[in-house]
Amino acid sequence: MGSKAIISVIGPDRPGILAAVSKLLLELDCNIENARQTILQGEFAGIFIASIPEGLKPAEINNRMQAAVRPMDLTVHVKSLSLTPFAAGCACEPFVITTQGPDRKGLVAGITGILACYGVNVTNLQAVFRGGNDPEGNVMIYEVDIPADIDSQALYADLREGAKALDLSISIQHRNIFEALNRI
Amino acid sequence: MLTDREILSTIAMLKNEHLDVRTVTLGINLMDCVSDDLGRFLNNIRNRILGRAGDLVRVCDAVGEKYGIPVVNKRIAISPVAVAGARFSPEELVTVARALDAAASEVNVDFIGGFSALVEKGAARGDSALMEAIPQALAETQRVCASVNVASSKAGINMDAILKMGAVIKRAAALSADRDGLACAKLCVFANIPQDIPFMAGAYLGIGEADAVINVGVSGPGAVKKAIDRAMASEADLNLGRISEIIKKTAYKVTRVGELIGREVAKNLNIRFGIVDLSLAPTPNVGDSVGEIFQSLGLRSIGVPGTTAALALLNDAVKKGGAFASSHVGGLSGAFIPVSEDLNISEAVRNGYLTLEKLEAITSVCSVGLDMVALPGDTSEETLAAIIADEMAIGVINRKTTAARLIPVPGKKAGDNASFGGLLGQATIMAVTDARDNAFVRMGGMIPAPIQSLTN
Numbered sequence: 001m002g003s004k005a006i007i008s009v010i011g012p013d014r015p016g017i018l019a020a021v022s023k024l025l026l027e028l029d030c031n032i033e034n035a036r037q038t039i040l041q042g043e044f045a046g047i048f049i050a051s052i053p054e055g056l057k058p059a060e061i062n063n064r065m066q067a068a069v070r071p072m073d074l075t076v077h078v079k080s081l082s083l084t085p086f087a088a089g090c091a092c093e094p095f096v097i098t099t100q101g102p103d104r105k106g107l108v109a110g111i112t113g114i115l116a117c118y119g120v121n122v123t124n125l126q127a128v129f130r131g132g133n134d135p136e137g138n139v140m141i142y143e144v145d146i147p148a149d150i151d152s153q154a155l156y157a158d159l160r161e162g163a164k165a166l167d168l169s170i171s172i173q174h175r176n177i178f179e180a181l182n183r184i
Numbered sequence: 185m186l187t188d189r190e191i192l193s194t195i196a197m198l199k200n201e202h203l204d205v206r207t208v209t210l211g212i213n214l215m216d217c218v219s220d221d222l223g224r225f226l227n228n229i230r231n232r233i234l235g236r237a238g239d240l241v242r243v244c245d246a247v248g249e250k251y252g253i254p255v256v257n258k259r260i261a262i263s264p265v266a267v268a269g270a271r272f273s274p275e276e277l278v279t280v281a282r283a284l285d286a287a288a289s290e291v292n293v294d295f296i297g298g299f300s301a302l303v304e305k306g307a308a309r310g311d312s313a314l315m316e317a318i319p320q321a322l323a324e325t326q327r328v329c330a331s332v333n334v335a336s337s338k339a340g341i342n343m344d345a346i347l348k349m350g351a352v353i354k355r356a357a358a359l360s361a362d363r364d365g366l367a368c369a370k371l372c373v374f375a376n377i378p379q380d381i382p383f384m385a386g387a388y389l390g391i392g393e394a395d396a397v398i399n400v401g402v403s404g405p406g407a408v409k410k411a412i413d414r415a416m417a418s419e420a421d422l423n424l425g426r427i428s429e430i431i432k433k434t435a436y437k438v439t440r441v442g443e444l445i446g447r448e449v450a451k452n453l454n455i456r457f458g459i460v461d462l463s464l465a466p467t468p469n470v471g472d473s474v475g476e477i478f479q480s481l482g483l484r485s486i487g488v489p490g491t492t493a494a495l496a497l498l499n500d501a502v503k504k505g506g507a508f509a510s511s512h513v514g515g516l517s518g519a520f521i522p523v524s525e526d527l528n529i530s531e532a533v534r535n536g537y538l539t540l541e542k543l544e545a546i547t548s549v550c551s552v553g554l555d556m557v558a559l560p561g562d563t564s565e566e567t568l569a570a571i572i573a574d575e576m577a578i579g580v581i582n583r584k585t586t587a588a589r590l591i592p593v594p595g596k597k598a599g600d601n602a603s604f605g606g607l608l609g610q611a612t613i614m615a616v617t618d619a620r621d622n623a624f625v626r627m628g629g630m631i632p633a634p635i636q637s638l639t640n
Contacts, residue, residue, distance in 0.1 A: 096186065098195055126188050141191050156249075171195055173252035175186070180440040181197075182190040 002051050004081035005030070005058045007065065011074030013044035021048065024068045028061060029053045044074075049081060092145035094123070094175040097159065101168035103129050103138045111142065114162050118155045121145045143175065198252060202406035202472040203438060205445050206465050207257040208244050209297075209382035211389035211397040211458065212236045214263040220271050226283045229268075233260065233287040233296075236396050236455075241292045243452045247445055255445065260288060261387035261399070262298035270310025274317040281321030281328045288327040295370075297329040297387035302377070305339040305630070307348075315345075318352050322367035323359035329385035335375035335576040337583045341631035343573065349373050350569030350625070353590055357561070361594035364602040368591040369524075369556060373572050375579030375586045380514045382461050386587060397458040398450040399515065402442035403465040405474045408434050408498075412480040427481065428501040435462055435505025443510045461515025462506030463551060464498075466526035468609035474498075474519050475528025486521070486529055486546075487538030495519060496549040516585060518551020524604055524611035525556050534612040540571075543614075548578045553586035558602040558611040561594040566626065567619040568592060581634050 009021055018037070025032060030050040037046040052061070062078035069076055099111060108127060115122060123143045130137035146152060156172055163170035197203040217228035241258045248255040262268075262284070269280050281299055288296040299321060301311040318330050332349055335341040353373075357365035372385045379390020382401035389397070411434045415422055442460040450457035466474045478486040481494050499518040506513050523529050523543070532538040540557070547553045553575050559568075572588045579586030593602040598615035 096191060098191060124185050128188065139188070139192065141186075141188055143186065171198075171252050174250045176444060177251040177253065177441070178186050178190050178194050180444040181194050181437045182186075 002054065003056075004033070005050055005052050005061055005078055006081045007048045007050065007061065008077045009044070009046045009048075009069065009074055011044055011069075011072060013039050013042055014072060017044055017046065017069070017072060017074065020068050020072065021046065021065070024064055025050055028056060028064065030056075030061070090145070091148040092121070093148060095144050095146050096171075096173055096175050096178060097142040097144060098171045099140045099163055099166075099168040100136065101138060101163075101166065104166070107138075107166055107168065108140060110162050110166050111140065111159065114155070114158050115142070115144060117158075118150050119147055120150075120155065197404075197407050197437070201404070201410045202467075202469065203253070203404050203441065205248070205253055205255045205400060205442055206403040207259050207382050207401040208240070208255050208446065208449050209259040209261050209387050209399045209401065210237050210240050210453075210455070211261045211380070211393055211399060212263075213389055213393065213395045214268045218268055218271075222272060222276050222279065225269065225272075226280065229262075229280070230283060230287050233262075233284075234291060237291040237293065239453060243449055247448045247452065250448075251445060253441055253445060257294045258292075259382065259384060259387060260291075260293050260296040260298075261382070261389045262296065263389050263391070264298060264300040264302060266301035266308075266311045266314035267391070269314070270308065272310075272313060274313045277314055277317035278320045278324065281317065281325050285325035285328050293327070295327050295329050295384045295387075297331065297384050298389060299328050299330040300332065300388040302333045303345045304333050304336040304342055304375075306342065307345055315348055315352055318371060319355035319359050319367065322356050322370050329370045329372075329387065331372045331374055331377065331386045331388060333374040333377040334572070335580050336633075337376060337580050338633055340633040341375070341573065341576050341580055343625065343631060344628045346373070346572050346576065347565070347569045347625055347628065349572060350565035350567075353568050354565045354592060357592045357594055364558075364596070364604060365561075365591045365593045366604055366608075369589065369604050369608050371589065373576075373588045375576040376584060377587075378515055378585060380459050380461075382515055383463065383465060385589065386516075393458075394456055396455045398446055398453065398455050399458040399461065400442045400446035400449075401461040401463060401465065401515065402438050403463065403472075404434065404438035405464040405466050405477060405519075406471045407438060408464060408502075409471075409473070409477045409480050412477065416480065424497060428497055431498060431501035432505035432508075435502040436509040438462060439506040439509035439513070443512070457512070459512045459514030460506070460510050462502060462509070462513060462517050463515065464502060464519045466520065466522065466529075467607055468525060468527045468530070470527060473526050473528040474521055475526050475532060479528070485532045485535065485537035487532045487542050491542065492546050492549055495521070495546050499549055499551055516551045520552050520555060521546065521550050522552075522555035522589075523557050523614075524602070524609040525607060527609070530609060530611045533614055540614045540616060544574060544578070547575060547586060548582060551585070553579070554588045554590060556604075556608065556611065557588075557590050558613045559590055559592045559616055560597045560613055561592055562597070563592040563616050564620070564622075566622040567616060569625040570619055570622050571616070573625060577631070580631075
């Protein structure tokens, strides 16, 4: 397998960011294998994994990329992709943890701290804080992989206790229920 | 990656709209427990039930917790006792009922159904004994449910059995008079009974079924009502065709929940998964009512003109959504309209919007029939039989299931309140047209099976 680089780009959103990044990768004979972007409150964040030709160093990509996106006020980071992601080989079950409640500092820290203690990996996090005390307006959705060999009852109990202390309502459900209900 | 909309709408259905799995029902075949010795028979059925159902409640609770969907009831359906216990006398069959009750209690299930007989074309010795045993069996047990199929579209209507069931119901009410005739709430008289109903009181394991099977009954009238309400509030050009589409999609979701839970329970118990019964089964809680759906559709109450058309739309859309969601749909599958179990329907009776005659009319397009209907205590055996015969005729002629769960409440009259407790709820007693000297039902015999052509 050839070398791969991971490129992260962050900065104020505007038209042309993806065009600039992908054009440069094409010029460097790199092939984009995965890409994901999101925009939070006007701020763009993108992450790209690309296979790179033999002899091309990530540092060189980094230099060229910095020059290309500097006019757009973007920050770029490029490095070699280290393989063996955390989840590889781990027997896990995918769950979705949803919390809702009045906004305050420490909500995400409180929940993720408990997850980390049990070795639960968060694979996707969506948090929407519209502010205020309307519980419906402040939602945190954690998609997680729960290892099969941990004491799940103890995890659930700690999560419920942690949520209660943070004045949050919490749902812990296997991911399949959402797919069964919403997708054909 | 799931979208936030998918996740939040699912959680809203569970939290605010009473979506749940109403029952996981384990069917257990008792046919090879048969013995001519009562003691051995009782021992065999106890061992079979404990062996098969010992883990049912634990597994249902664990699967329910995994998906965040409560499995409200865990139940058992057994082979018809009139067949498995055909050898025994009525008194001995009451002993069987007590043993079933004890076994059900031991494995902690809510109900055990199958104290049943199939007599649409005639009653065998065991069937007659079972019908004779029903009043005492139901009055003396907590969890045993009974059903008797007295008619089918293939066989016709067994009027002798119907007359007998009029007397059985009357006797069951008398034996539980201190509880407003509660024993009758555990007894259903059927036309075209399906073999795989997970809901009570009609659940039994059909003769054509395997050794054991998991059938699931889902519910969700609250989810349907909320979906209609949301559309009413947000869609300017909403019409009934669009409403049907909305109900269909909601029924799809509800059914998918049931199949997911049922298959996982079946897998964990190493038992075959059978069917999802996608019925809208109400409870006496606000927001969990079929009756409220009629009000969302613009009717003042269930029972007013327009009700039959609205229920036809609802029942059909539920079936279509469910049939698309799962290839294994069975049981009753449609909208239930149990009077006492639905707070809104019970109110409609109290307020005079819903009469027995209108209720009977709408059963021609619902999925069950005259369900949990409280009647005056002095309603005669013949009148009860005549009401049952009318209901059976609707089922037989329209080739659908119909049932009658009638409760003549001892010592009470039309307009009084009857209370059955828990999910069985309470109801205002409905007036019955004076039907003294009903010679028709005493004539007996069979009303022949209907012609299958000339369908006008």
